[in-house]
Amino acid sequence: MSKTPAAIIGSGNIGTDLMFKILRLSDTLEMGMMVGIDPASDGLARAARLGIETTHEGVDGLIGCSRFDDIGIVFDATSALAHVANADALRQYGKLIVDLTPAAIGPYVVPAVNLDAHVDADEVNMVTCGGQATIPVVAAIAAITPVHYAEIVASIASASAGPGTRANIDEFTETTSAALEAVGGAARGKAIIVLNPAEPPMIMRDTVQVLTRRLDGAIRTRVEESVAERVAQVAGYVPGYRLKQAVQFEDQGDEVDTIVPDDRRDPGGYTRVSVFLEVQGAAMYLPEYAGNLDIMTSAALRTAERLIAARRSEAAA
Template sequence: MENQRRWPVAIIGSGNIGTDLMIKVMRGSTRLEMGAMVGIDPDSDGLRRAASFGVPTTAEGIEGLLKLPNFKDIKVVFDATSASAHRTNWELLKETGVRVLDLTPAAIGPSCIPVVNMEEHLEETNLNMVTCGGQATVPIVAAISEVAPVRYAEIVSSVSARSAGPGTRANIDEFTETTSEALVQVGGAAEGKAIMILNPAEPPMLMRNTVYALVEGEQDHTALEASIGKMVSKVQEYVPGYQLKQAVQFETFGAENPLYMPGSGEFRGTRVIVMLEVTGAAHYLPAYAGNLDIMTSAAMAVAERWAENSGVESHLTETTLQEVGA
């Protein structure tokens, strides 16, 4: 067990996600501290902010991080770049012994949804945080799976176009694939599908997610609703702005009104519809950017659990809070 006060961490990617995560670590983490902010654009707002907070910075990407004098002290690297960049970054990091949390949909390491399977991955060195849509919806599919077998799960994640930076836009295809796989591998569905929408509405809309799940046979709607409600409460422990948009909806399909599923025939059972909304904490972008908030909050929760598991004390200094304007 490592007996130190807090784990120094580095963030690769000085865009929206990386900057939001940096502010979260400095403002509210109990077991982490900023060790480095890494980018490729020396004029990026994220690098400027990091420097103003006294955080070591480099605009030379992964190579610059490896050359920083304090890299030897870094315990966790958060990669908030893109799927293709993460593959390159991991090749250079995997022999260093540092732990990596991948906030891109590269999916090199196991998929992690904190409230579902974090405890299974306390010894991993590369964890994939799936996607913002996955963090919002996979817990709900997992909650349904605890009560009934999920034959098919489909999610629609709609985020404000303003909150989607270049990395997010470049990863749309990977988003759908990685989220679909997580619905199966982590959520427990037999089959999964994900759809992402960048909504250009003005004023910007909050992040909204809809989960459609087909469960086999006759099921106890009360038990399903209770399991979903319990899971929502768990997610709210690290994402307070996460909530049900309305009551869970149920639609039953029997012999007299089966649901036809292309490619697999008739379905008899219950369709569960769950509508969610995520209000961001506005640490960096305004509250409409719930997609940033749920992703960075989930990643920070995993890193703090890693640190806790290694014996790092929990504390938060007033100096740090004042530095970031808390």
């Protein structure tokens, strides 16, 4: 079966890493176009050396290119603000869009949690790298017991954060917090991102802390099993994703009432569940410390392939 040509808008770290994943890993997609706005960008230069058509004229250059009609899916790896304009420009052409920015125009998708629910969408949003790493864990806990509050801290190497990521810091926290609730199932979500300037650069680390009702031993065991199962699912498409240590449980009292929604406050107390993760990158573009690129582009590729497969099945029916 022939591969579907894909275009990537955004020739920075995320877009370039995604390009290499499509070239090396995908049986469904092929690179049709690399789109940027900086003619001197490394991503455009690498694409050109690989024989991939490029443009530095942004979405207008994509729409005007000779292969545009053949492009079956467009990835946007720019910024939240730029994606709003890009999506508006592309909408009339009926292209599938996978949004890797925090713009959140389409539904949030985390492949290990809710991909099948959105295979008919024309545009999907990949939340954020921190969301892709932590929402599966929150959802795994919520599958066993209600999550009153979920807080995540995503720590990434400063060297792995390009201009687009830095421009999206505010949107990162807002979109990830919203998706912790909408996809993860938390009653209240909070997200924090840390750009760590340490040298040598550290690999991506993520901390998930949730508050639940007071859990007994049997429920704690079920939570541990659910988290382990979901981590294995994510590792199926992000091989460097793993638990850093065993799931931690700590009983809490009314001292945490202020962060629990009013209708979830429990005089019987709470249990704080802490999960520590790390994401080692596949080093297709930046070194292994850039796990934030790896989980984002791996999730986007898995999602795009599923969307294309669903449409092929529909066309064959």
